[in-house]
Structure formats: C-alpha cells, structure tokens
Amino acid sequence: MSDILLGARNVSKRFPGVLANNDVSVHLEKGRILALLGENGAGKSTLVNILFGMYRPDEGHVIIKGEKVDLRGPDDAISRGIGMVHQHFQLVPPMRVVENIVLGAEPIRRGLVDIAEARRRVVELSQGYGLEIDPDAVVEDLPVGMQQRVEILKALYRNADVLIMDEPTGVLTPQEADHLLGVLRELTQTGLGVVFITHKLREVLAVADDIVVLRNGEVVGQTTPDETTESGLAEMMVGRSVVLRVEKSVAEPGDVVLKVDKLSVEDDRGQVALNEVSFEVREGEILGVAGVEGNGQRELVEAVTGLRDLSSGAMKIGADEFTTGSVRQISEKGVAHIPEDREKHGVIGVYSLDENSVLNRYHRKPFSIRGLLRRDVIKRHAEGVVEEFDVRTPSTSVPVSSLSGGNKQKLIVGREFSDDIKLLIAAQPTRGIDIGAIEFIHRRILEQRDKGAAVLLVSAELDEILGLSDRIAVLYDGQIMDVVDAQEANREKIGLLMAGITD
C-alpha cells in the first residue's frame, strides 16, 4: 500500500446530466507507467482532473503516497509532488523557457526574480534528466516537441514524483512520439511514476506497465501489455468487437478531378502557410495528406473549399479552372466537405437536425420554392439521413448541440453524401469520435471512392491515413515533401517525411 504514489479509491463525480466517473479506483506505483485508456467521454479527463485537484470528487477520495488527501486545488496537488503536462500546453508563448519553468515558484534575490539562479537550476535539471533545452529560447519559437519538454521540466522543477501526461503524443510526429515514450521510460528509472492518458492503442502496448480501460465513466478492465493485444484493448474500450482496419479493394483511378497547381496561401497571421503546392486527385482514389498539425493542412483545406483566398497558383475542379470562388460556387461543382472543426464549420448548434441536414442546399428545389423553405420536405430529407447514417437522436426537431460528437459527425457526413459527389474533401473526419462511429465513417468514405468520387483526406492520425489512402502526400512546413504510393508506405517512412527529413 505504501508504494502507491497516486491513486483514486471509489471515486464518483457527477455533472449535470452525466455520471462522469462512477466508483473508479486506480493506483500508480513508484517507477511505473499507468496508461488510462478510453474513448472521448469515457471519463479519463474527469478522473485526471480529480487526481490533479481541479475537481473534487462527489464520493471517494484521492490517495497520494499512501495517504488519503483532500485536494483543494492544483497548487495543492503540485505541492504534494503531482505534475501535469496538459494536452494544450500551459506555457506563456512570448516568455523565455527559464521564465516559463520557474513561473509561480521563482527563486528570489533582493526582492527580484533571480534569473541567474533560475537558469542554473534549469540547466542542472535538463542535464540531470538528459532533456537538453536552451533556457533562453523564447517558447513560441520552439517546435512542439521542445515545448512539451519545457512542460516536463516545469513539473520536475517543482519536484514532481508523478507526471500526468494528457494525450501527449497527439501533436508529435511518430519519431518524436517514440522519443517521448523513451524519455518517460528513463524517467521512471529514477522512481518517478507516470500516468499516461491516450486513445492510441499502439503506444499503450509499447510503454505502459499497467493499463486501465474506462468506458462510460467506469473501469471496465485492468490489464498489462503482456496479457492483451490491440484488438483486445479496442474491444474493452468499445464493449464489442471492432474492426480496426477497414477492408478495401484496389483503387481504379480515372480522370483527374482536382488539380492544384503551385498553390500558395497565407495563414491568419499573414505568414506563408502553403508554398507552391501542386498535386492531383483522380476519380476513384483517395489521396491522403499526412503531416503534424499546423504544417498547412488547415489552410490547404480552406483554400480548396473556398474558405480562404489564394495568394498565388490555381486550382481546377473537373474542367473549370479558377483562382477565386465562393464556397457555394465550389460546392455546386459537386464538392462535398467534411470540415475539421465541426462545431465551427460543420453544424449550427442551435439549429435543429432538420435545418442542419440541408445547410448546403436549402436554397434549391425541392427544399425551398420562391425563397420560402418547405419544412415538410426538409423534415423527410433529415429523417432519411438520420435513418441511413445511423444518427442517434430522439427526433430531428431537437437542436444539433444536444448530439454527441460522433452523431454530429454522422449527420454532417450524411448531409454531404446525399448528393452525387465528384470530389470529397474530408478534414480530420473522425476526430474526437468513438471507435464505432470511426469505423462507420471510414466505410462510407471508401464507398464514395468506389462510386467514383475523388477523395482528399486530411488527417493527423497516421493510422487513418495509412488505412484509407491509395496515395499519400506528406505536408511539412507548407510544402509537399513527397507523394508515396500507399502500398510502399509505412509508419517510419511517412514519419520521417512528417519531420521534414528526406533521404
């Protein structure tokens, strides 16, 4: 018992309408890595927030170093040796590395921050743990992997015995992710315990000592990497057997549907986001665009769908060449779009399912006549979509905001797929949705391909890219590093390209 660094015993937490954690018990021992696995909404974040003192449990309690504790806030957890690396980094971008690390626990000399002493301690820590970093670098100039290192050092500076890592590999290339897992392994050699939250099965098996699987707020399984497999874990997460890899036939590419020629685009801050990118997508094939997020994917999708102006270059959809086009003009050419941010560009939360199901064609017959909407026709259409795409909802009149992420996504897919489409642009089509819905959407995308649509698939999940694509383009720093045939692609090869390395 005394070996327990951090644990929860019979913890329950209720939010309005949801039981986020129900009688959850987990424990982490010294020098071990505990993986918390579960789908979005399974209760991982709630549990971790309880362990870190952000929430108080309604029932049960937290154990730190064998003792029952009542955490009053994150600073309480920090002072007891719990460190957390958040999914979205909690760093002050324009400040230097050393300032970020000591913020909140600054060494003081004569009433002022003793920056020399702070730098000395940071250098000592980073050398001691083999986490090299330039203490005077400004955080916003550092690559994501380095920023994460700053976060880890921040926790170690506060003498953390436990490191909670929330989805730490989501923003990393496969190689960076492997490196991080190695670092975590080494840190446990010094007696540190790590709680590792993820939904990536491969990583769990690679690094964890103990695995706890959560579903609907409850612990549904406890195991170790030796006792289980990827499909075993997936089954535990979902509660039924799932197909991790969708079967697909060989592509039969036809004519070029989308041709992008020397496309350059700026991001919101006016920096070059895409630099003379050229590629083609043909009928009946899926072109996957891989890359670490923030390398121009968003701007590419926005440019192709008409949401963002081009700085130079041209695009051709079918036979029409154009350099500017409104979203509607492009959509009328038979282009469907599954947007990356479904809350912002996919649905209107306060509108009903009926209204959302025709957002892209409410202005056309038969949905409206002489500028007036025909509610009955729209409703029939919405009910058709709900039926065909298995959207779980009590009725089509409720606001879309009441649906879960997966159901919203299925509604969007249903709306976009209900016309004949020539070109499908799918950006992060399965982000943040459960495995069951992922499987469903993947099958639907393949179905469109087999019906002859050209598909541009942009995703940060490498497994998704590898599983669906016929060809894979890798974006790095606004440029296409290479386009590889899916048959010749593997994680390592794509991963190196994602890091900008070509041989």
Place this chain on the structure above:
Amino acid sequence: MGQVVKLQQKRLLYMGLIAVLVLIWFFYRANGPQTTAVLAGTVRAATLLALGAMCGMIGERSGVVNIGIEGQFLLSAFAAFTIASMTGSLFMGTIAGVGMGLLMGWVLAGMAVGLKVDQIIAGTVLNISALGLTSFFYDRSRSLGMGKYTNIDLGPLADLPLVGTVLFSRPPLTYLTMALLVVVHIALFRSVWGMRTRAIGEHPGAADTVGIDVIKLRYFNVTIAGGLAGLGGAYLALEAVGTFSRAMSGGRGFLALAVMIFGRRTPFGAYAAALFFGFTTALQNQFQLNSTFDIPPQFVGMLPFVVTIVVVALSGLIGSMRDPAALGQTYEKG
C-alpha cells in the same frame, strides 16, 4: 532573426535620439528662451500622460483594458482639489487624489474582473460617472488659498543652461513621476510580481495551473494602477493648473492610452512617447502665445490630436507591437 531586428531597432533608436539632441542644440543656439520654454512645456505635459500610460499598461499587461483613465484623472483631480482646499494642505490633497484613483481602480476591477462586465463598457461607466459627479458637486467658490505646488531646484543642477530649467527645476509630483517610471520598469520586468503579471495577460490558464490566482492578481493590479491615474489627477489639479474646472482632463486620459501603445507598454517607451506628445502640446501653446504665424488658434489647438491620429495610424501600419494575448478577455477557471 528576431535578434537582428532588435539590433536594428536599437540602432535606429540611438540614431533618432542623437538627431533629436542635435536639433535641440541647433534651436537653442538660434533662440534660447523659446527653446527652453517649449522643452519645459514638453516635460510638463508629458507627466500626466506618463502617469496615465503607466496606469494603462499595468492593466493591459494583466489582460485588462482600462479606457476609464480619463474618468480616473477627472474624479481624482476633483478629490485632490476639494480636499486640498478644505485642509489647506497640498499633500493631503495629493493623498486624496491617489486614494480616489485606487477606489476607482477597485471599482473598475470589480466590474471588469469580478463581475466580468465587458471591459470597454466598464471603463465607459467610469468616464461618464466621473463627468457627471464632478459637474454636479463642483463648487465654484472653492480655491487653493496656498497656491499650487511650486518648483524645487535640485541644487547646482538647476543652474545648468537649458537642462537645468527643463529637468532639474520642477515641482515635486513631476520628480515623483520620473522616479515611478524607474520603479514600475523594475517591477514589471524584474520582480516576481511583474513576471506573474505578464503571464496572466498572455496566458491566464497557464498561470492558473502553476498556482497563480489570476482573479486576485488582476484585482490588485487594476486597483494599484488606478492609484497612478489618481496621482495624475492630483498632478493636474494641484501642480499643473492649481484649480479644478469642469471636464479639465480634456481627453488626456485617452491620449495616455495612445502614448502607452506607442511606447510598447513599457514605462520608458511610454515616457518617450509622452515627451513626443507633450512636445506637440508645448509647441501649440508657444504658437498661440507669440503669434509668429497667422493661424487661427482653433487650428493650432488641434495639433496634439492630429498628431495622435497620424502616429497611432502609423504605428498600426508598422504593426510592430503585439497586444497581450489575453487582453480584454475575462478569465473563467477550468
């Protein structure tokens, strides 16, 4: 890359400084008394702007916009004048002005930080209520029997040509403001308080996760900053003018915000900007006094404001300054 740009900016700054000094020397040789008068006027006008700009920057560095500086000036000037004339002590008046500034800062914090009212609206409330309250309670029969703060000569320094009059023979609140520039600079960029203040203005969430109480620190900062604006009010009534009159702050609370932005939210930068704006004011006064040129006084009076518009527009074009990332946003925990 950023290093090179910084170096170039520094070089430009030094070159500009030398050019200004040469120009001053040139004018001084040509017309000593007038040059001295204009430069003395420059420092006089800059003091109020510098205090307002410091008030603004402490708020904005913590993520709170304060457009109520105008109102803080006005009500503090009123409080300073009223108490000074009642007690017969300029010192007590000054304390009252600072106290009123603190109180208004606290009210602004209560609205903008505590109640999460839109910060622009909260500031506007201060401005409107200050104008209304001072107009209503203003008592025309009051006056400062003992006169306003007078110049203090700093020993032999005051006898130096030009700089003696311009810098070393000034009333007390001007010296205090210069000292405060140094204090605020060190506090903002070297102290624990300053580091945390800059953090909550850029990424309050990050500050929160390392145990910094964002709400409390913003409350504190906006209140303290109010004290600086309060000192500005006292300066206006007891040192610059020597009486109170309706709406006497005359838009300088807003000008102070322009000064703050132009000075990149640093005390010394703001003082340089304040001197620049002060110079236009002093020049305008000088033009009106000896009518060398035949320009209607109304147009001459516009000079500082026209310059403000041009300069702010230009600095917007250059876009060299980035606002604190969390500026204007209320903070919700979790």
